[in-house]
Amino acid sequence: MRMHAVRAAILLIAPLMLAETEVSKSATLTPSSVVKALRAGNLRYVRGAMVHPHATSADRRRLATGQNPRAVIVGCSDSRVPPEIIFDQGLGDLFTIRVAGNIANHEVLGSVEYALEHLHTPVIVVLGHEKCGAVSAALHPEGIEGRIRELLDAIHPAVDRARTLHHPESALLHDAVEANVDLQLHHLTDDDPVVHEGVIHKKVLVIGAIYDLETGRVRFLDSNPLSH
Numbered sequence: 001m002r003m004h005a006v007r008a009a010i011l012l013i014a015p016l017m018l019a020e021t022e023v024s025k026s027a028t029l030t031p032s033s034v035v036k037a038l039r040a041g042n043l044r045y046v047r048g049a050m051v052h053p054h055a056t057s058a059d060r061r062r063l064a065t066g067q068n069p070r071a072v073i074v075g076c077s078d079s080r081v082p083p084e085i086i087f088d089q090g091l092g093d094l095f096t097i098r099v100a101g102n103i104a105n106h107e108v109l110g111s112v113e114y115a116l117e118h119l120h121t122p123v124i125v126v127l128g129h130e131k132c133g134a135v136s137a138a139l140h141p142e143g144i145e146g147r148i149r150e151l152l153d154a155i156h157p158a159v160d161r162a163r164t165l166h167h168p169e170s171a172l173l174h175d176a177v178e179a180n181v182d183l184q185l186h187h188l189t190d191d192d193p194v195v196h197e198g199v200i201h202k203k204v205l206v207i208g209a210i211y212d213l214e215t216g217r218v219r220f221l222d223s224n225p226l227s228h
Contacts, residue, residue, distance in 0.1 A: 078100075188206055
C-alpha cells in the first residue's frame with residue numbers, strides 16, 4: 001500500500017515539477033526552450049494533467065510591475081481555442097492576440113511589434129485550428145456582407161492555394177486551414193520589417209501550429225517562411 005501511495009504522489013507531483021523547471025529557465029529563454037515548454041504544456045492538457053501555473057496572488061503581485069511573456073500567440077477568436085488553456089500556461093506567460101481566422105492584419109502586426117520591441121518575446125506562434133469557421137466562410141463566401149468580408153479577403157489567397165492541391169473535397173477545409181497559417185506566417189515575416197529583422201538576426205522564431213478540436217493536440221508546422 002505504501003508503494004502505491006508513493007507512486008500516486010509521484011504522478012501528482014511530476015507535472016508540477018516540470019512546470020517549475022520551465023519557470024526556472026524563464027530568465028534565459030531561448031526559442032527552442034519556449035517551444036519545448038509549449039509542447040509540454042499541450043501534452044499535459046491532452047493527458048488531463050494540467051498544473052495551471054502562475055495563477056496565484058503572488059504571481060499577480062509580481063506581474064503588476066511588468067511582464068515578460070515567453071511567446072506571442074496569433075490565434076483565432078474561436079471560443080474553443082483558448083491558448084492559455086491548451087498550452088497549460090498562466091498569467092504573464094503568453095502575449096495573446098486573437099482575431100477570427102488568425103489573420104495578420106495591421107492591428108495584429110502592430111501588437112506583435114510591441115511584444116518584440118518592448119517585451120523582447122522570443123517566439124511568435126501563428127495558431128490555426130481545424131474546422132475554422134472563418135476559413136470555412138472564405139471557402140463559401142456567397143452572400144456574406146459587412147466587415148467580415150475584410151476577414152475573408154485576407155484568407156482568400158490561402159483558399160486559392162488549397163484548391164491547387166487537387167485533394168478530395170473533404171480535405172479542402174483542412175488544406176485551407178494549413179495554407180492560411182502559412183499565409184499569415186509570410187505576412188509576418190515578409191510584410192513586417194520589425195519581425196523580418198528579428199528573424200534574420202535570430203532574435204525571434206516565427207512558427208505555425210494547428211490545433212485539433214477533437215484531440216486537443218497542437219501540431220507544430222516545421223516550415224520556416226524565410227527558408228522558402
